[in-house]
Amino acid sequence: MTDDNQNEDQAARLPLAGLRVVDISNVFSLPYAAGLLTDLGAEVIKVEGPGRIDTTRGGNFSSMYADNEPGEDPWNRTAAYNLLNRGKKSITLDLRQPAGQEVLRDLIGVSDILAENFTPRVMRGWGLDYPNAIKLNPNLIMLSCSGYGRVGPYASYPGQATTMEATHGLTHITGYRGEVPMKAGQSFVDFLASWALVMGTTLGVRYLNRFGKGVWIDVAMYQLGCYMVSDSILDWEANGRMSERIGNRHPWLAPRGCYRCAGDDDWCVLSIHDDEEWAGLCRTIGKPELAGD
Numbered sequence: 649m650t651d652d653n654q655n656e657d658q659a660a661r662l663p664l665a666g667l668r669v670v671d672i673s674n675v676f677s678l679p680y681a682a683g684l685l686t687d688l689g690a691e692v693i694k695v696e697g698p699g700r701i702d703t704t705r706g707g708n709f710s711s712m713y714a715d716n717e718p719g720e721d722p723w724n725r726t727a728a729y730n731l732l733n734r735g736k737k738s739i740t741l742d743l744r745q746p747a748g749q750e751v752l753r754d755l756i757g758v759s760d761i762l763a764e765n766f767t768p769r770v771m772r773g774w775g776l777d778y779p780n781a782i783k784l785n786p787n788l789i790m791l792s793c794s795g796y797g798r799v800g801p802y803a804s805y806p807g808q809a810t811t812m813e814a815t816h817g818l819t820h821i822t823g824y825r826g827e828v829p830m831k832a833g834q835s836f837v838d839f840l841a842s843w844a845l846v847m848g849t850t851l852g853v854r855y856l857n858r859f860g861k862g863v864w865i866d867v868a869m870y871q872l873g874c875y876m877v878s879d880s881i882l883d884w885e886a887n888g889r890m891s892e893r894i895g896n897r898h899p900w901l902a903p904r905g906c907y908r909c910a911g912d913d914d915w916c917v918l919s920i921h922d923d924e925e926w927a928g929l930c931r932t933i934g935k936p937e938l939a940g941d
Contacts, residue, residue: 662689667853669761671695671736672743672752675703677809677838677869678765678793679732681845685761686735688846693755694736697743704729749774757784761849765793767806778864788862789852793841797868807869809837816873821880824895840872 664685669692671682679694679702686692696702703709705723712727719725741748753776756762762781764771771777771792778790792798795807813819813831823830848865855863874881880891896905896917904919920926927939 665689668759670759671763673765677841681842692736694738761789763791790864793867809835821891823893837869
């Protein structure tokens with residue numbers, strides 16, 4: 649067997665092999681999810697407009713390039729864009745024009761999955777929201793990702809993970825004791841949305857195989873963020889207790905934290921769950937007698 653044949657055989661055994669995804673999403677959450685779908689074997693076609701290229705091709709995302717060289721076409725060489733859109737095919741369509749929308753409709757008709765992360769008004773305006781999209785393809789699995797979902801007072805608001813961490817309360821409980829609220833890393837909720845969308849896709853495929861029809865996977869990043877702080881929300885609802893920022897500490901595990909070690913900028917991260925682990929730590933640091941103190 650040649651290397652090419654072997655690679656094709658391996659690709660055919662991937663769980664999503666044979667499925668086609670039309671990806672009209674932008675920036676991070678859904679493009680990253682669609683990139684993961686290529687890892688799982690799906691054929692993903694990335695759609696961009698001539699006047700609206702993906703944000704990760706430039707701007708704040710243009711600080712890193714392959715081999716640290718922008719080259720003559722830096723918009724094709726940004727690390728973020730190539731990471732998020734790995735494995736995808738590409739097509740340029742002006743979806744503001746009827747002709748571009750017609751080509752998109754043709755693609756939807758011969759594809760398995762449609763992925764979009766516009767605010768709800770956009771797909772409705774094009775007549776491509778889920779009730780209309782399944783008229784083109786009754787077996788369609790549609791992936792939607794927005795800031796605040798399709799209904800409710802915030803539904804029309806655009807959203808991004810960077811600011812959403814404050815709206816759902818994550819920044820309130822992130823930070824050091826007695827200090828100001830802080831972000832939790834970079835675009836934390838984008839990752840939550842990406843993973844939810846990938847799992848939603850696999851469940852959608854299972855649903856299609858079992859019931860013979862498509863399904864709509866609708867992910868709201870705000871709701872995912874609330875889920876991640878649900879223990880704090882429930883503590884307030886049930887006990888009237890407001891969560892506080894405690895840095896690297898833990899409400900009931902100790903010792904726990906990031907501790908300075910001997911040497912230049914050397915650190916050790918510990919999380920001790922019970923007496924047995926505490927005794928093991930004491931032995932490791934040469935102070936077994938501390939376990940009985």
